[in-house]
Amino acid sequence: MRILLALTMVSSMALAGCGGLRGSRVNPANWFGKSQSRPVAAASAETVNPLIPEEEDSIFRRNKAEVYDGTPVDQITDLRIERTSDGAIIRVIGLSAHQGAFDVRLVPDDKDERPVNGVLSYKLLALQPQTQPPGSQRARTVQAAQFISTQTLDQARTITVTGARNARSSSR
Numbered sequence: 001m002r003i004l005l006a007l008t009m010v011s012s013m014a015l016a017g018c019g020g021l022r023g024s025r026v027n028p029a030n031w032f033g034k035s036q037s038r039p040v041a042a043a044s045a046e047t048v049n050p051l052i053p054e055e056e057d058s059i060f061r062r063n064k065a066e067v068y069d070g071t072p073v074d075q076i077t078d079l080r081i082e083r084t085s086d087g088a089i090i091r092v093i094g095l096s097a098h099q100g101a102f103d104v105r106l107v108p109d110d111k112d113e114r115p116v117n118g119v120l121s122y123k124l125l126a127l128q129p130q131t132q133p134p135g136s137q138r139a140r141t142v143q144a145a146q147f148i149s150t151q152t153l154d155q156a157r158t159i160t161v162t163g164a165r166n167a168r169s170s171s172r
Contacts, residue, residue, distance in 0.1 A: 032088075032159070035079035035168040070105060070125030072164040073142060079161050079168040087149040092161050092168075094124045094142050099135030101126040106146040106161065118157035122146065 073094035080091045092106060104126040110116055126142055134140070148156075158171040 032081040032170045032172060035170040037076070037166050037168050040162055040165060040167050068105070070103065070127055072162070073101070073124045073126050074164050075166055076124060076161050076163040076168045079170055081159060081170055087147060087153050090122070090146045090148060090159060090161070092124055092144050094163055095137065096126060096128050096140045096142055097134065098128055098130060098132040099139040100132040101128045101140070101142050103127045104142045104144045106144045113152065115152070115156040118155070119160055120152065120156040120158070121160040121162065123162050
């Protein structure tokens, strides 16, 4: 009877002590916390002549790079990083300036999709028709997601998604 009572006391004390791990960095569910919003400085306009191509095409050599004319979404309203067995999925919800935005993409700032100084940064871009009326908030809401491998995620301490007026970041 003493052994059973002692075993019950020890197990209840150990179980009560596990509650402290819930908010610690050891718990994988807490690796990326809630996202935080911050304003973005206005982009500087570069003087580029659109009539002069950067690389000339010829009959024998064509510039086969995909051209994506997306513009930054007005606001980033939510950023979530959901862990998977192979890495994580970045889910972003944004609010465009006009309704009718389509072909929404998370485009990495770095061409190699590698973290720079521990920061993995993306831009939320969409094709947005300027002729549409503003519409309701629900009609202007857009979503995008991007998968990140475990190797890339191990090098990143902070994930940042930038829009036209604000940026959201989530860090470990």
